Amino acid sequence: MNTAEQFIKDRLESRANDGALRKLSSSHLPIDFCSNDYLGFARSIALKEQIDQELKENDLHQNGSGGSRLLSGNTAYTEETEFFIAAFHQAQTGLIFNSGYDANVGLLSCLAQRGDTIITDELVHASLVDGARLTHAGRYTFRHNDLNDLETKLKNAKGNSYVVTESVYSMDGDIAPLTEINALCEQYNANFIVDEAHAIGIFGQQGKGLVQQLGLQDRVFARIVTFGKALGCHGAAVLGSPALRQYLINFARSFIYTTAAPVHTIASVKCAYQMLTATDFTTLIRKKIKHYADLLNDTGHDHATPTPSAIQTLLFPGNAAAKLAAALLQDKGFDVRAILSPTVKSGQERLRICLHTYNTDEEIRQLASEISQLKNNE
Structure with a gap:
């Protein structure tokens, strides 16, 4: 047995001994x-029927996109859907990624540079942690929802600083004090990024999210909205300024170097958003x-x-x-x-x-x- 195989077996055995071995x-x-x-x-059968009708009416019949969005995989329909989503969330623009993981890793890994600072709540999604790890920026965590600890970290931040939280935490279900965190970000000239994965569909008018419920949509730097939870589909979008969208198109590796989502996925997301407004x-x-x-x-x-x-x-x-x-x-x-x-x-x-x-x-x-x-x- 070679050393790599032995390493794999040893790690799996250790995980099993801890009662933590994952299985599908x-x-x-x-x-x-x-x-x-x-x-x-x-x-939802009603949503499936709405998606089928949307595909038929718009003659959207391709099984796959055929390439990355910067090559052959982009469509006018995808871009129209992005701006439809952005308008729903009262954002200037949006950019669709193939998953919430791709969106979080892509956004954080390309934003912060050497000499900048990323400050994350200790309980944020693993994808946000991984995105921060891929940068050369200084990385800090603050105790969960602890404003005093966050302010301590902000006082020591250098360069462009980014504060990253979820609005609803995926493992505890509790909510972040977004208004107070945003106030600290404004006080210390930091950029606030909010992952709304578990808030969409639950909080805000028509399920628009906790950021909009609190009226912060024009004050946060970026939001990540995820389609695989309450919307019952797949993918995610980063919402922000036109400059941020263009920057991500040019520098977010998880956007650039992957085959675009098929148009069926895009139509599903659009119809799910329309369904949110119906009931x-x-x-x-x-x-x-x-x-x-x-x-x-x-x-x-x-x-x-x-x-x-x-x-x-x-x-x-x-x-x-x-x-x-x-x-x-x-x-x-x-x-x-x-x-x-x-x-x-x-x-x-x-x-x-x-x-x-x-x-x-x-x-x-x-x-x-x-x-x-x-x-x-x-």
Whole structure:
């Protein structure tokens, strides 16, 4: 066995010994409290029919794009959709990337230069961490949602500085104090970048996001809006100024050196945005969130801290404890998954519960009842 193969086997064995070995699974239990399909768009027959009609009406029949957007893969339809998305979010322009990961890595890796500073919340998406790592800028983290710690880092920032947060955090479901962070950025002449992946469809009028709900759309430097969560599609867009869009076209490697998304993907995103305006989905999902929170408060579960987002967590420290808790709920038909270290810090292992418009009140009540039993079984 060569040394590379031995290295691989040793790393996998170590991960398995820690109870943290990841495996793919194609099985799905009957009652979904796991997926990011918060509004049910990914499973929506109405959306599929709307997409089919959009493709037919616009004679969009290609199976693939045929190349990168700087070569043969761009279309007028894609650019029109970008500006449609930007207008929806009250932004000047937008640029579509093939995934949220591509958007985050592409944006951060090309922006900050040697002598600049990137300051990220310690709990931001891995893609934002990876984007920052690809720069030669000074990199700092601040304690989660800690304004005092952020200000300390800002006082020491050099060059062009960028503060990066999520609006709704993917593992805890809590929200960032965006207004206060933005005020600090303005005070210290820093550029504020907000990842809205888990806020789109949930917060703001017609699900436009937390930035717009707070009226910050003209004050932040850039936003990343993701299509693979509440919109039920795939891809993402960076929203910002015309100069930022042109800069990304020229310098964001994850945009330049990849085959463009097929036009079917672009049409899907456009139709999903149109669907957001057709029904008051934010009210529907908020009713589910409140129902869950009320029931969890009644159980008095020590591990539960209900959030205002569609993401709810139950802490079960230790990979074994989290996997056992998930297995007990799965045995009852609930698709609830454990989030293990190293995805989260050791001691912060948890169940991550996602609420959806299609979860019935009775399903949520049953889940809360089973969660109460988890507490009693400890």
